[in-house]
Amino acid sequence: MRLILAPMEGVLDHLMRDLLTRINPYDLCVTEFIRVVDMRLPPRVFYRLCPELHRGCTTPSGTPVRIQLLGQEADWLAENAAQACRLGANGIDLNFGCPAKTVNKHRGGAALLDNSEQLYRIARAVRAAVPAHLPVSAKIRLGLNERDSYLENSRALYEGGVDELTVHARSKRDGYRPPAYWHHIAEIRRAVAIPVIANGEIWNAADGRRAQLQSGGTSLMLGRGALALPNLAAVIKVEQRPLAWPEVIRLLLDYSRQEITGDKGVYYPNRVKQWLSYLKLQYPQASALFQQIRTLKRADEIQRCLTLL
Secondary structure, X not given: OEEEEOOOOXXXXXXXXXXXXXXXXXXXXXXXXXXXXXXXXXXXXXXXXXXXXXXXXXXXOOOEEEEEEEOOOHXXXXXXXXXHHHOOOOOEEEEEOOOOHHHHOOOOHHHHHHOHHHHHHHHHHHHHHOXXXXXXXXXXXXXXXXXXXXXXXXXXXXXXOOOEEEEEEEEOOOOOOOOOOOHHHHHHHHHOOOOEEEEOOOOOHHHHHHHHHHHOOOEEEEOHHHHHOOOHHHHHHHOOOOOOHHHHHHHHHHHHHHHHHOOOHHHHHHHHHHHHHHHOOOOOHHHHHHHHHOOOOOHHHHHHHHHOO
C-alpha cells in the first residue's frame, strides 16, 4: 500500500507536512502548487513553498516531497520544472485538478480538463525538461462540468510521458460534495499502463478500503481526511487506533510552537481555526474549542487556551 499526503493550497504547508509525517507512514508528500505564468520563477519562490529543498527535498522525518506546478503554458511549466530540479527537487507534479475559481479563470488547474491536447503538450514538455531518473506525475479530476473526460485526459497525460496519475474522483462542478466516484478510477487503470492513485472522500479506514476496492488499486492520496483525523494514514496502513482527543490537543500545541516560532506566526490564529474546522468532522470536542477561540486574534491568547485544556 502506498499513501500520499495531498497538496492543499494554504493548508498543507511545510509545517503541517512535518507534523503529519512524524506521526504517519506516508510514502510521499506533494507541495502546495507553485503558480507558473510567463516567466522562470526565482529560487526563492521554490524555497518558500518547499523549504525541504534545503534538506534533500524530504521532511525532517525523511518523507520525500514532490514539487507541484500549476499553469497552462507548456514551455513555461517545463522551464520551471527544470528550475525546480536544479534546486534539488526529486520529482514534479502537475496540477490539473484545482477547482478554485481564481485559478480556473486564468485557465489553470481543473479548467484544462476540457483540453486533452494541451494536457498532452504540457506533459510532453515537462517530461522532456525533467531528468529521466526523476518522476513526473499529474493530478486530475473526472471532468470539468461532467464526469466525462477522464479516459481521454488520462490517456493524453500517459502518452505525454507522465509516470503516475492521481485522480480526484469527482468533476470540477462536483467540487467536494460527496460521494466520490472511485469506480471510474478502475476504468482509468485499465486504460493506462502507469500507477493510478485514488483521491477524494477518504475519511477513515473503511473509506480507504472501499476506495481501494472500487478503484482496483492500493495507492491512496489523503487530503481533508488527513486533517480531520491526524493519524489517518497510520489508521489505514498499520491499523493504528485513531488519536484520542487529548493526543490531538498535544498535536495542536506542537503545531502552535512551530507556527509561532517559525516564519508564519502572523497567520497562526487563522491557521489553527482552519485546522479545527476539519477536526470538528471527527472530534465533537473541536467544536467547543473552536467557539472558545473563534474571536481571538492573538497567537498567545489561543496558545493559552490550549494549555488549559
